[in-house]
Amino acid sequence: MQGSPEALAARAKDVCLRLLTDRARSRNELEQKLVQKGYPQSVIDEVLGRLADVGLVDDAAFAEQWVHSRHTYSGRGRRALATELRRKGIDEQTSTEALAQISSDDEYDRARELVRKKLVRVSPGDIADSADRERMMRRLVGMLARRGYQSSMSFAVVKSELADLGAEVDELAED
Known part of the structure; x- marks a missing residue:
């Protein structure tokens, strides 16, 4: 990349500011984009340092915002969020602090909402026999697992929601 250091810094800052207008980004994401652009x-260190000094690059704030947004709007569980933060270059301590804002009760309630949303069109007749209940159980637990919920919590939520629909859940066994 050619140009004076001041001109390069100005262009790199513009790249970062354009990226930050779309959504908040971690320092690592911005650094990777600048490295990719050469x-x-x-x-890179100078520009990111200046942006951090003025508060435009803050991994802790980014992690908190990411966790809140992805849990609330995408229904992600803590395990999936931890993986996403790791991919964004957030360190373990910052990630742990951000994930602490989601309590076990919050996670359970969000899992319940997700399952209820899937069960809106299901009637007790749809899950009358045990094969249908088992298939529904596997699908719902799998959906929660893909979103990062623990299997024990997923099973408890699904079993409870199926019971609320009137399904016989006593014979359903946790795999």
Whole structure:
């Protein structure tokens, strides 16, 4: 990449600001984008340092916002969120602090909402025989697992919601 260090820094800052207008980003995400565009590491460190000094790059705030948004709107569980934060370059301590805002009760309630949303069109007649109940159980527990919920919590939520529908859940066994 050619140009004076000041010009390179100005262009790198513009790249970062454009990226930050879409959504908040971690320092690592911005750094990777600048590396990909060919900026020298000294320019990257300078620009990201200045953006951090003025509060535009803050991994702790990013992690808190990410966790809140993805849990509330995408229904992600803590395990999936921890993986996403790791991929975004957030360190373990910052990730743990951000994930602490989701209590076990919050996670259970969100899992219940997700299962209820899937069961809106299901009537007790749809799950009258045990094969149908088992299939429904596997599908719902699998959906929660893909979103990062623990299997024990997923099973408890699904079993409770199926029972609320009037299904016989005593014979359903946790795998």
